[in-house]
Amino acid sequence: EVQLVESGGGLVKPGGSLRLSCTTSDFSFNTYTMTWVRQAPGRGLQWVSFIGSTGRYTKYADSVRGRFTISRDNARNTLYLYMDNLGGEDTAVYYCAKFGGRWEVDSWGQGTLVTVSS
Amino acid sequence: SYVLTQAPSVSVAPGQTASITCGGDNIAGKTVHWYQQKPGQAPVLVVYDDPYRPSGIPERISGSYSGDTATLTISRVEAGDEAGYYCQVWDNGGDHPVFGGGTKLTVL
Numbered sequence: 001e002v003q004l005v006e007s008g009g010g011l012v013k014p015g016g017s018l019r020l021s022c023t024t025s026d027f028s029f030n031t032y033t034m035t036w037v038r039q040a041p042g043r044g045l046q047w048v049s050f051i052g053s054t055g056r057y058t059k060y061a062d063s064v065r066g067r068f069t070i071s072r073d074n075a076r077n078t079l080y081l082y083m084d085n086l087g088g089e090d091t092a093v094y095y096c097a098k099f100g101g102r103w104e105v106d107s108w109g110q111g112t113l114v115t116v117s118s
Numbered sequence: 119s120y121v122l123t124q125a126p127s128v129s130v131a132p133g134q135t136a137s138i139t140c141g142g143d144n145i146a147g148k149t150v151h152w153y154q155q156k157p158g159q160a161p162v163l164v165v166y167d168d169p170y171r172p173s174g175i176p177e178r179i180s181g182s183y184s185g186d187t188a189t190l191t192i193s194r195v196e197a198g199d200e201a202g203y204y205c206q207v208w209d210n211g212g213d214h215p216v217f218g219g220g221t222k223l224t225v226l
Contacts, residue, residue: 104151104166
């Protein structure tokens with residue numbers, strides 16, 4: 001069974017930075033496009049970023065472009081999200097997730113909470 | 119950017135049928151996926167590429183299209199179906215996934 005485990009969340013001050021990690025197992029990590037999806041408290045799902053299987057292609061939501069950087073280490077089966085210049089609007093649970101063959105998100109991590117507050 | 123519209127809430131009595139809709143321009147020309155999210159849990163894929171279901175998802179959960187609306191139908195609703203439901207498509211123009219705003223299903 002696919003395993004996705006996020007870490008790195010926590011409390012950060014406005015303007016601060018944080019790096020999330022997602023360790024994966026039990027699937028061929030280096031052949032799948034991976035993504036981050038977030039959910040603000042009491043709100044819906046919002047796509048944040050995705051990265052192609054080799055790491056060469058990345059895409060970001062307008063709300064995070066220029067502040068967030070997605071990356072992956074295929075040798076370590078790990079996905080990352082570096083978040084800079086954080087604001088209150090970035091407070092959310094961040095989910096690491098895997099795309100399936102029809103661009104469905106077929107596997108999700110349990111999520112890691114990022115709280116931006118002074 | 120492509121927009122998906124969902125009603126914020128739907129209520130249904132146990133044993134009845136719940137219909138959760140997802141509106142979008144020419145949505146019948148897109149591949150629609152549906153997720154269930156229970157409180158405090160990560161989302162779970164329940165229907166992909168309408169009408170396929172991942173293993174372990176019961177047959178009483180199904181998807182369909184009509185015009186500019188995709189519908190997730192849950193037959194013989196149970197208390198355990200109470201959750202948020204989200205539709206999702208791929209925005210070809212923007213080259214990224216788009217989620218609907220979500221519908222909270224309440225079982226009366």
